[in-house]
Amino acid sequence: MVEKAELQGWDINEMAQKVALDIPDGAYVNLGIGIPEKVAAFVPEGREVIYHTENGLLGMGKTPEAGKEDPELINAGKKAVTTIPGACFFHHADSFTMIRGKHIDVCVLGALQVAANGDLANWSTGEPGAIPAVGGAMDLVAGVKTIYVITRHTTKTGESKIVKQCSYPLTGKAVVNRIYTNLAVIDVRETGLFVRELAPGISFEYLQSQTEARLNP
Amino acid sequence: MINKLVSTVSEAVSGVFDGAxxxxxxxxxxxxxxxxxxxLVDQGAKDLTIVSNNTGSGEVGLAALIAHKRVRKMICSFPRTANSTVFPELYKKGEIELELVPQGTLAERIRAGGAGIPAFYTPTSFGTPLAEGKETRIFDGVTYVMENAIKADFALVKARSADRYGNLIYNKTARNFGPIMCTAAKTTLVQVQHFVDLGDIDPEIVVTPGIFVQHVVVVENPADESKLVAENRRYPW
Known part of the structure; x- marks a missing residue:
């Protein structure tokens, strides 16, 4: 079951490429830790996108070569990065002024669950005894103009991540604009979830069968 | 004459008191x-409330201070990081308190503390467990959560260069919380790699004006925390 699910639809790189194509030229973009970071590799030629990392850098460049890492030049995932010409550093209050003040155009995030109304849960499974940690996720979803979620359509155990109502603690209410999964690209509108594109070989009926929330074709 | 330079790190932290x-x-x-x-570990102050984004890694730096049971409460946004074991163990045993704050709210609470603003409204965390019990208010149809400023007795900050007035510049993304913390503490202690003459820092590029800094100490070659953690070092050595 799990094996089968992993083979369906687009792979992670294809999903990241779908996201990259939807980011316009000139956008200021914040990429979440993990899969969202892959989006940077697929920005089409001719588009100039500036990456923001909330620990205090606008104009984040590629990963440095091995041996050239600087422990004081890192991204929000605490990994070594580089700067592009024209980059700038700033403190945390300025960084979150960019976020909360709606100056960042697009944020791409992972998800545990997304609800039909755009509610996002991506910071905690709410397990008793677990140590809660939130970082900048709640600020990003509250402040960035467009929120894209990139995630597998179902969990490793086959449960739908696109749900009627999130059972995990929320990161933000009605904040997600579009969801990119291995099976489809889905728009979140005030009137519900609308399928924008289906992965090759995936029918709307099959997609609905893998989705707890109701979809509109 | 104003000279904020002190000669040793132990002199810099000598005034820290229990409960700070x-x-x-x-x-x-x-x-x-x-x-x-x-x-500060050597100095011995205990029952501390620490405001910092993370909780340290391995058993050096902030993790060492926590391991020595000097910290009563952590106010932070992300208490779990790679190689962070000390805080999780004490937290699970109920031996340390945690106030979890979204990163941008943490930054703004500190900024407000330094700016003389007692509280503010933010859209961040509305509708989530972190807003429970907090006052909310609607502006232009959007619900905001009220958050209180944070002020501190002391701030411990790392910068790249300082002069004797305490003007500071930082290094790359190591700037992060430094400038706002300098403003929000009664006594700000800064370790720098370079101590420079007045005028050597172009007034146009001063990041933290010296008015926010009380003491500067030079640490020419600061330790690389991740190397110490990789070597399983534990403070005190």
């Missing part, structure tokens, strides 16, 4: 004032 609230700069190891923290 202390802001500690850094995002992970970037900007963490590890030598000042180690001096």
């Amino acid at each position: 609230t202390i802001m500690i700069g850094g995002f992970g190891e970037a900007g963490s004032p590890i030598e000042l923290i180690h001096a």
